[in-house]
Amino acid sequence: MFIETWAAVLVLVALVVAGVPVVFAFAGSSLFGLVIALGGAWPAMDLVGQTALSGIKDYNFVVIPCFTVMGMLIAHSGAASDLFNVVNRRLRGVPGRLAVATVGGNAVFAAVTGVGVAAAAAFSHVAYPVMRANRYSRSFATGCIAGSSVLGLLIPPSVFMIVWAILTEQSVGRLFAAGVVPGLLLAGMYALYCAAFATLRPASAPESERVVQAPSRSESLGALYVGLLIVITLGGIWFGFFTPTEGSAVGLVGALLVAWAKGMRWRGIHQAFIESGRTVTPIMLLLLTATMFSKLVALNGLPQEVQSILESWGLGLSGTMMFMVAVWFILGCMIDSISIMLLTVPIFWPIATSLGIDPIVFALVGILVIEAGVLTPPFGMSIFVVKASVPDAELTVREIFIGVAPYWVLILFLAWLIYAWPPLATWLPSRM
Incomplete structure (x- = not known):
């Protein structure tokens, strides 16, 4: 030992x-x-x-601040609000329309920012007042906002995937591609849940009697800008026009242009950069210190020792995977998700490789299970971000945890689905 x-x-x-x-x-x-x-x-x-x-x-680290600033600029410029309004007004007649619009808006917003915290904060200000004005229950409204905010951890450009790729020396572009289908599937599952809940419990999500107007020209332009930014940035990465790092720089320039077109000026841009720094700095420091811990782990062969212990227990391939999932989920109840990844991946990754688990499948399952920890008590980072951002003094943390529970259950179901049927994650990367 x-x-x-x-x-x-x-x-x-x-x-x-x-x-x-x-x-x-x-x-x-x-x-x-x-x-x-x-x-x-x-x-x-x-x-x-x-x-x-x-x-x-490390050249790859540039991706994290660039995509974070990109998302903050979109949120601060009002384009996120435009996106929500356009999706909302195109869903006339759908049960739980406002909740479904929140999920749809978050899915698109996720494609321009890899930070779930930014989405949670943005849609707390944008969607919650509208849902409460339409007599949605506090628990359902905040659960939808917090639950769908984690789509940004799966749908590219996900900071989670960037960190995972750095830790395991995998291709960022391939992981981005792997997250597309599961990310859209998870968004679809969320939307179906919202519609079903609104149908079964209409008192918690009543249909508005107001006439839903068509999106204004300004709102349509804002949503179009976001769509073009996604196509240029992610399309350029997937089709090989530039690397993920170069793509993040292109996206940042595009976000600056969008923010300027939406009327944002130097004061607002400066504030977006300051907030991005507050988000990125802890992540970068964690990466650096966790790299030191990884050096110690590699130096002394801890993964091999853990693997021999697991083999002595006779767990087998599926049993070992279940053990890792349990560790991730339990840690998710106590510490933040980035820290979980930095602590466990250097140990679990060599074990998964030696057992022949597909690297893409292992990455997606790990990211999803750790992602569920963002929503589980008592830590639940997204829950506390929503509580701090929502302009409602009567809202309690307990109400948000109750409302968000179905969302992390769906996340765990999708993780099982990917493990049971790997092409769900591997099909798109195999076409690159």
């Missing part, structure tokens, strides 16, 4: 339980383990410095 690695893991768990921010827990436990493993502080500090420098210089 590799004492130094397990000691570092125990230190990491102890620091997290004690309430130390995860980024510092990763850094402290990694340094502690490396000092023991390398026999001194200076060799450990040299390795940490080299790891941090190589991480900062």
